[in-house]
Amino acid sequence: MKPIPYGVSSYKSIREKDSYYVDKTQYIPKIEAAGDFLFLIRPRRFGKSSLLTMLECYYDIARAEEFEALFAGTYIHDHPTPEKNAHLILKFNFSQVSSEIEQVEASFNAHVRNCLFFFGKKYRSWLDDDYFEMIDTYENVHHKLEFALKYIGYKGLKLYVLIDEYDNFTNTILSTAGQGHYHNLTHGAGFFRFFFSVLKGAVDEVDVGISRMFITGVSPVTMDDVTSGFNIGRNISLLPSFNEVLGLREQNVIEMLEYYRDNGCTLPNLNETLALMKVWYGNYRFSKSVEIEQFNTDLVLYFLKNIMELGTIPEEMIDPNVKVDYEKLRHLVVLDRKLNGNYSRLRSIIETGGISANIAASFPVEDLTKPKNFISLLYYFGLLSYQCEEELIIPNRTMQNLMYGYLRDGYEDVDVFSIDLWQFANLVRNMAYKGEWQPVFQFLAQEVEKQTSIRDFLSGEKVVQTFLLTYLNVTDYYITHTEAEMGKGFVDLYLEPFVAKYDKVKYAYLIELKYITRSEFTKELLQDKIKEAKNQLQQYASDPQVIKGNRGRNLKLVMLIFSGWELVHSEIVPIIQPKPAI
Template sequence: MNQPALKKYPVGIQTFSKIREGDYLYIDKTEYVYRMTHTNSVYMFLSRPRRFGKSLLTSTLHAYFEGRKELFEGLAVEKLETEWTQYPVLHFDMSLGKHMDKDALTRYLHNLLQNNEIRLGIAAREAQDTNIRLTNLIMDAYAKYGRQVVVLIDEYDAPVLDVVHEDRDLPALRNVMRNFYSPLKACDPYLRYVFLTGITKFSQLSIFSELNNIQNISMTKEYAAICGITEEEMRTQMDADLDVFADKLDTTKENLLDKLKSYYDGYHFTWPSPDIYNPYSLMNAFGEGELNSYWFGSGTPTYLIEMLRKYQVAPQQIGGRKVRQENFDVPIERMTNVTPLLYQSGYLTIKDYAAFAQLYTLDIPNREVRLGLMSNLIQNYVPDTEPVGTLLGLMAEQLHNDNMDEALHFLQTFLSTVPYTDNTDYEGHYQQVLYIIFSLMGYYVDVEVHTATGRVDVVMRTAHTLYIIEVKLNKSAAEAMQQIDLKHYDERFALCGLPVVKVGVNFDSERHTIREWTIDNGINGSLL
């Protein structure tokens, strides 16, 4: 069939003018731009995960405040704006200010200031301190153009984010940034609008300690969908794209939507909120015509893995958290556990809210993030991760055919050949290994599942079967199965709608693999 002509997908493009002039697909967010700039608040802050559209939103604000009306033809703001006043705009992109010491960071800030001076045609006044130079720039721009100045700061926290887990470098870098941002309050009479984006909140950066009138719109319901793509936006603004994509995968549009939802949907930054799709992953998926791990594959921040280690968070402990807002929407420097970082970085999102208890349920957003997390965490359990992909394929094939016995044979062989890792002398280590392996295969898996008589070590569900798995270390598979039977664990899942299969597994701490297992269909396996 003849396919309609589609716009190009703006993969990696974060400049509004380039998208509009290059006839790329643009999901219209300009109604939000008008709303943001026509409130009583002059200072606004938005937190969203990386690659979630913050830079594009900032660029859109830049074009709007420069009065570039031609770029907004056909968009929502065209019907709302009547004046299109031109303001001098200072635009600071902090995303490249990473992995620097304080001297390099100071030079980087001077370079950003110089770029803005050149763009606005303002002669630089001699100033060694970045805050003085920024003050001069704001006042000189105000004097030259006769209008208040707009300041846009994108990824304000980038220079300090990668050292948030360190005590050595963070204070010095934080002081450099605090000094740079300090003029924003003093220059208030000269400012029309100030907008800052970032991933996290830092309590001791001056934008939060001094700008006490800054409006944080990160969890404001009216801005819930300001970044990302909603299903309604996809169905209306990408309807033809869905048809083409479905044809590529030889499936129906509704089946494709189900897959896209499973992989890339599920984000909520307030409650209630529409489902938000990851825009970076979605654009890549449509552009490539494949469902892959794009957001996570674009780079896992070092600080995330380091903080999970620092707070000793086991893989199965990442999701399923019930917390109050003050326990996750807090400045990173005040956090006492890893929850705020996981939420603000996009690895957890809001899944529910109990108004009476004022408790939010935070969980992993979708399949892409879950698989990405497990892929990174498995190296803590299996140092040589290269053969893992083959193992997952072999095990998945067997479990698809309800052959748990052969799947455990593959896992046993694999574990017996990988290098030794530390901390393998407790049952929880092997429970975590099973959790990660089953998660990487895309199955539902949970650990320490409560029943009326105890807790099941591992519950795993495939399309056809629910498995109850009891793990022992240096004991016997028979003891594991006996515990399942004595405590009647299977009764807890009698109404699940799937056949329930009981599995007892015994690991060997000396050989670091499965010694033996027994399955309630009479199949037994052991280490040769």
């Protein structure tokens, strides 16, 4: 049975170990046709490194004898292009560069120097002695690189430059050290900007030192900053023809599930498993004109690896490595210890589930707080995805949970609101298993009472609803639905038990929120809201979607009425059983 290549990005290793591989080699001719110097942006953990190592194995002139072993059974094996095994490969992986401010330049220089050293070792048969004599005379790595590219152009050799995670360390610096340090290395005489200037200079020579170049990253920001716009190549990130170059389509996932099931693995119901994976890991579109959706490759492999080893779905539905990667994005909503305009936009997106916007192809970091650019960055990071023309949605529950985390972190980072999440998670657990719902909302109400700064952020029913969801999603006992259509209306919150993971959860909840401004509050209006909420909840309770989602669990109908930031009334509403037909 084929191993699951979770955490393995080396194409060569995947093929040599006969791991499960979804063939992407049909994109090699498309990549060649798209242009000589290309730039591809995709979210983290989508398979960018695997793609680059596949290109490395295919084009490397030193691996010609490995072609049969590495590509047998793939599309490109039967449809090779004239450029097969025709290039020297110079590859950089900037995830290996330290993001510590005191070490970053030295680490970057060491990485480039190492890459050039092993390049020389590998291709000694194609390089003359004077190459090695001359390159050793240079101390500065930029000068070494400039010389190497000029020499290759002079010799008439073909060089394919591959740069993986070009913006890895710069994004980390931006998020941890701030714009000032980031600006120093990407602008003016910054060493990173100079590196790209050397590459561009090689492209502009009569005897071109670079025949092809492919760069991957997670955002266009750094490329815009270091090149004043990506004017050394073509950004193929939004092209419909490259929607599926990374990621897995639904049929790929079905075939994987069927393969492991047919080879003796005990898996849950295939259709239910696929539906669960789609809700958590799917629904990505990388061009507004395509209809085929993609799954996140890493998360699919993580899920399958766990389910095969444990016989059940993972304890953590989100790969911890993904959580670590996305922690770097906290700078998007907090600037100089203040919640910037991006925080409000993020909250608005969560409230509505999406937004209409055009995606910007590139923009500098100074323009990151502009609404269009911020929305574009959320898209590039995978937090938003196309649903249709210009309609962007939160693609899945993984991204939704990460967004809720940004809201919680934002409140905490600027000392607006902070709670004991472990204590709160235990309260939610008791809500799920014991039906003790009051302590959950009383806890939050008491904390809002004590931490007065949060009150300025709690105005309006939708805002309060999002605030509650931000903390209810600390745990995953429930699949939370907002504004779901039920019983000829739209319920504010439906907490559907996550039965696939917690089969002993005993309670489900329909929650109706009502909001009264503090200036308009009267006892009479409160009674009107109580009556309205009661009628709505009893109407929602009989909806088939609720009955199906509960799967026999006890359903509780809860009303919560707020006046401004204050919870002024809460109660359980009895379910009215339908009268038997006569």
